[in-house]
Structures are given as structure tokens and as C-alpha cells.
Amino acid sequence: MEELRNETQQQSLSDVAVALRGITKIFGKTVANHKVSLDIKRGEVLAVLGENGSGKTTLMNALAGIYFPDEGQIFINGEEVTISSPRVAFSYGIGMIHQHFKLVDVLTAVENIILGLNEPGRMNLKKVAARVKEICDAYGFVLDPTKKVYDMSVSEKQTLEIVKVLYRGAEILILDEPTAVLTPQETDKLFAVLRNMRRDGKSIVIITHKLHEVMEISDRVAVLRKGEYIGEIETSKTNPQELTNMMVGRPVTLNIDRPEPENPTLRIEVKNLSVVSEDGVQKLNDVSFKAYGGEILGIAGISGSGQKELLEAIAGLQKTSGGEILFINDDGSSENLIGRNPVAIAQKGVTLSFVPEDRLGMGLVGNMDISDNMMLRSYRNGSGPFTDRKSPYSLAERVVGELEVMTPSIETPVRRLSGGNVQKVLVGREISLSPKVLLTAYAVRGLDINSSYTIYDLLNRQKKLGVAVIYVGEDLDVLLELCDKILVLCAGHVSGVVDGRTITKEEVGLLMTQHGKEEAANE
Numbered sequence: 001m002e003e004l005r006n007e008t009q010q011q012s013l014s015d016v017a018v019a020l021r022g023i024t025k026i027f028g029k030t031v032a033n034h035k036v037s038l039d040i041k042r043g044e045v046l047a048v049l050g051e052n053g054s055g056k057t058t059l060m061n062a063l064a065g066i067y068f069p070d071e072g073q074i075f076i077n078g079e080e081v082t083i084s085s086p087r088v089a090f091s092y093g094i095g096m097i098h099q100h101f102k103l104v105d106v107l108t109a110v111e112n113i114i115l116g117l118n119e120p121g122r123m124n125l126k127k128v129a130a131r132v133k134e135i136c137d138a139y140g141f142v143l144d145p146t147k148k149v150y151d152m153s154v155s156e157k158q159t160l161e162i163v164k165v166l167y168r169g170a171e172i173l174i175l176d177e178p179t180a181v182l183t184p185q186e187t188d189k190l191f192a193v194l195r196n197m198r199r200d201g202k203s204i205v206i207i208t209h210k211l212h213e214v215m216e217i218s219d220r221v222a223v224l225r226k227g228e229y230i231g232e233i234e235t236s237k238t239n240p241q242e243l244t245n246m247m248v249g250r251p252v253t254l255n256i257d258r259p260e261p262e263n264p265t266l267r268i269e270v271k272n273l274s275v276v277s278e279d280g281v282q283k284l285n286d287v288s289f290k291a292y293g294g295e296i297l298g299i300a301g302i303s304g305s306g307q308k309e310l311l312e313a314i315a316g317l318q319k320t321s322g323g324e325i326l327f328i329n330d331d332g333s334s335e336n337l338i339g340r341n342p343v344a345i346a347q348k349g350v351t352l353s354f355v356p357e358d359r360l361g362m363g364l365v366g367n368m369d370i371s372d373n374m375m376l377r378s379y380r381n382g383s384g385p386f387t388d389r390k391s392p393y394s395l396a397e398r399v400v401g402e403l404e405v406m407t408p409s410i411e412t413p414v415r416r417l418s419g420g421n422v423q424k425v426l427v428g429r430e431i432s433l434s435p436k437v438l439l440t441a442y443a444v445r446g447l448d449i450n451s452s453y454t455i456y457d458l459l460n461r462q463k464k465l466g467v468a469v470i471y472v473g474e475d476l477d478v479l480l481e482l483c484d485k486i487l488v489l490c491a492g493h494v495s496g497v498v499d500g501r502t503i504t505k506e507e508v509g510l511l512m513t514q515h516g517k518e519e520a521a522n523e
Contacts, residue, residue: 017042017172017203018063018094023072025058032058035072036229038222040172045194045204047214047235050224051247051448053418056207059224060174064096065089095165096174101157105150109143113164128167135166139196140189154303155186162193172203179213180445181303181474184509191217209448211240211254212477223247248450256453256481257460258501264292266328267437267468268314273323275309275492283309285492287323293436296459296469298483298500300476302512306492307472308357311439314470315354316342327352327437350437353430357441357472359419363426366415370407371396373414374429399428403454420451427458438462441472456482476505488512 018040025033033055040046050056061067063074065086073080076092083089086096103112110128117123129145136143143159152160158178165173179187194204194217208214214221215235223230223246230246244252268291275284284306291297299307312318314325316337325337327350335348345352356362364373374392396410403424407417414422423443431438440459444452459469459482473479479486483500488511495511 016040017077019075019078020059020063021073021075023059023062023069023074025055025062025067026070031227033062033069034227036224036227038229038232040203040205041220042203043198043201044219045198045206045217047218047221048205048207048224049209049211049214049221049243049247051450052420053226054224054247054448055227056224057176060096060176060205060207063089064094064174066096090165090168090170093169093171094174095168095170095172097158097161097165097176097178099177099180101161103149103157103160106148108146108148109152109160109163110145112149112160113167117168131167132163135163138200139166140193142189154181155183155189158182158190171201172205173197174205174207176207177209178206179208179210183302183512184476184505185513187213209452210475210477211243211449214243215240225249244449247448252450252453254449254453256456256478258296258482258484259460259464261292261294261463261484263466264294265330265466267291267293268470269324269326269328269334270314271324271326273310273313273325274321275306275313275318276321277309283492284313287489287492287494289487289494289497291437291468291470293466293468294463295484296463296471296482298479298486299470299472299489300479300486300508300512301489303474305489305512307489308441310489311354311356311441311470311472314437315352315439316340316345317354351433351435352437353433353435353439355423355427355430355438355440355443357445359422359426360415364414364422367413369411369413370400370405370425371410373425374399374432377429377433395429395432399425399432403428403458420447420454423447423451423455427455431458431462435462435467437468437470439470442474443471444478445474452478476508479508480505490514 016039020036020038023033023036036059048056048060058067062069063083065083065088068084074083081092083092104115107115110125110132113132114123114128132143132145135141141159141163143156143163149157178190182190198204206218218235220232220234221238221243222232223243225247241254244254271288273284273287277283287310299310301307309318313320314337320338326334327337328334335350337345360366371393374395393410399405400407400410405421405424407421414425427443443455459471463469471483480500480503485497486500486503486508487497488495488508490512
């Protein structure tokens, strides 16, 4: 009987490239994966979905040899294997492309591809380059083998990572948030390549939060929730709403509210702003635009186009080399923020809040609890030598309650919270200051659907209160749904200021890569 059961299992496993059975992974008291079983078929694109902390990346890391499961089995082509390291995973044809690339900047594409390979004899770079060209021609990649990584765009670096694992013989590819920093045009090229790889029999797994991309590229979707496998469904037989309900465990509204602006009031006017980094690189060049209270101004651009420097300059955290940043008071008078640090800006009566890209660094202190992180913005309000601790504690309780922050207690260090809950704490603290201007940098980066929509709702509430919201985002679909106007940056220049209600995603994508094609309309 036992032999018959094993034979039946082997027959069922032979139909798939990878079979995970009962995978469990525990970190301390946290159960990241609990008895997860999942199949990855040959010649398919499988999307793995789940909220933050659902265990999807941990599961794929176990397959890629980064983590070793505490329990469970892994079968490759029907044979049980033990994957103890990424090198062992490569030997079974498994390669993982991480969201943060693992490349050496000073080396060329070819040098990065062969780095770490333990092949006999001296490596012939010309032969390697020829093999790289064969791979590129087979799947539609565009890659210069002699180009240094530091000269590459984000899209080229991602291409290099994929080619690197294909060169090493990968038949099963895992991509973690593959389109996070790509333009729509670059995403289309990536999907075309993935389709070619699928036709060639490769097995592709993508971990993503972008449901419209799941619907476009995947054949099948597997959903995890709180470390457990919820189920799978063919993409052609589902829709974003059903997938969201599976992830969250209850119905979730997927429409982003965008109320019409009421009595928009000029609040920030940037004139001919320029920023040069300490090493002499021009980050912003002659940037001009206006931000109105009662509107959400989105900022789009390829990663590194000056978004970070722009927000930090307005917040008083970035030195400028020219131009003006004017804060317009209710009476029409203005204050030039150039040359003032955040304390000096606040002392001028300018109520400005900033949600930075670096949550646990510039935004919050990871080892401090929620209450103490609230106090970081109010410690000067205490009388005499003592800080006011009651108000921050009350604020922490209010933020946790109103924003549904999942935390054991107010005294829990924020580094122990998930990314979505950390972001809720940070956004909640900043909007509690009742700002006139709210600056947000990648407010939903890496967040699940449910947490993301909570943040969108918070931003719209501020908009209705007359706050000028400036939102830097990387998901163009969200920018087009959420923002009233969109400022597009390309290599530190303004490519255009467009209407979020009428512009298309493709037009924004072109502006992100073609500076000067359209004049900025600053009104």
C-alpha cells in the first residue's frame, strides 16, 4: 500500500517542475510558513500573491536556497532534493532575481555573469560574450556585454540579473517585484521576454502586488495568507477583486477615491530649483512647478530622476544650488524656504510634514516604541527640562486605533512591525500635525493591497481638508487614479506637468524617458 502511494505521488509530481510539500519555516516565535504545499508547472508563469508578512518571499527564498525549511519536502522534476544553499539551487536549475540587485557596479555585464563561477581553466570572455548574445537573441533581451553596471539603467540591470541566471542554466526563475521601478514601456519589454521564456518551457514565478500585471502576464495565481496556503486559481478564471478577497480574507474595495478639488489654493511655488550633489552630479536642474492646497500632485520619474532630492529640498533636508521654494500663507504672503532647516521652517510657522522613503532611518527609529516615535515630532513642546510624554502616548493610541495598526502593544519597537504597519505609524504621526503641505515619498512601496488602500484614503482625507499633498510614486496606474496633476521628471528636468484625469500611462512613460518632448504647463 505504501509503495502504491509513493508511486502515485511520483506520477503526480512528474507533471510539474517543482513541488513544495508541507514547507514550514519559523523565525523565533513567528511562523513565516506553515505546511505550505505548492506546484510550479513547466512552461507557465505563476504569480504568488499575499499581504505583507504572508510568507511568500520566505517560501521562495526556501526554494532558492537562502533559507532552509524547518519541515517539508522539495521535489524537482519528481525527485526529492535538499537545497541547502543558492549554489545548490543553481545546480537544480533554480535562479532568483531579487528586488534589490546583487551586482558589482565597477564590473562589466560579462564580468558580473561569470563572477563566482568555479569553472576549470581560464575564462574566455569572448566566448562568454558570445554565449550571452545567444541568450539575448533567443529571448529578446537587449544587453551590451561590455557595459559597466554603473552606466546601466534600472531596466538594464534587471536584464543582466536574468541573463546571469540563464547563463548558469536556470530553468526555474523567481522574480521578486520585477516591475517595481520600471516604466510601462520597460515592463512591456520584460513581459515580452517572459512570454518567450515561457514558450521555451521555462517555469517563471513572480512575486508582486500589482494585480493588473498579474492578470496580464500570469497563467495561474497562488495565494498565501498569514503564512498558510489559501488556494490557487487560473488567471483566466478570476479577477482582481476575487484575488484581493482571497489575500485579505474579506471583501475589499479596489476603487481609489479621487474627489474633485474644492477651492484649490496655491501653497508651494518652486522656481528654477537646482540641486548638485556633493560629488558634483546635477540632481535637479531648473525645476519649476506649483502645488495647490486641496489637490494631490503626483511626481513620476524613473528611479534616480531627482524625486528624492526634490522632496528633501522642500523639507529643508537638502542643500540647493539655485532657485526658490516659496510657501504661500493664507493671507497671500510668502516665505522662501531655501537655506532653512526643518526647525527653522517650523519656527516660521510653516506647517509641513514629510513621509520619507527611508521609513526606519530618516522617518522612524526602529528600536524605539510607537509612543516614543510620536514624541520625535513633539519633544520640544515639553515645559522646562522635561518632555511631554502623555500627548505622544495618546497620539500613539489614536493612530493604532484609527489606522488599525497591528501591534502587540504601544510599547512594541517599530522594527518588529510589518512594513505596512510601520508606514501607517509614520503617516499617522505626520498627518497628526495638521500640516498645510504633506510630502510623501513612495508611501506604499512594498505594501500589500489592503495597507496601500488605507494610505490612499489617508491622503485623500488630507486633500479634502485643504492640504497640498505631494505624492512620489512608482506605480503609474495608481498615480493616474489618485492624483489631480502629475509632475514628470526626467534626469532632473521637468518633462511635463499633466492632468492626471486625461493623460495615459503610455504618455507618462514617454515623458519619463524623453526630456523636452513636451513643455511643462505649470498652471
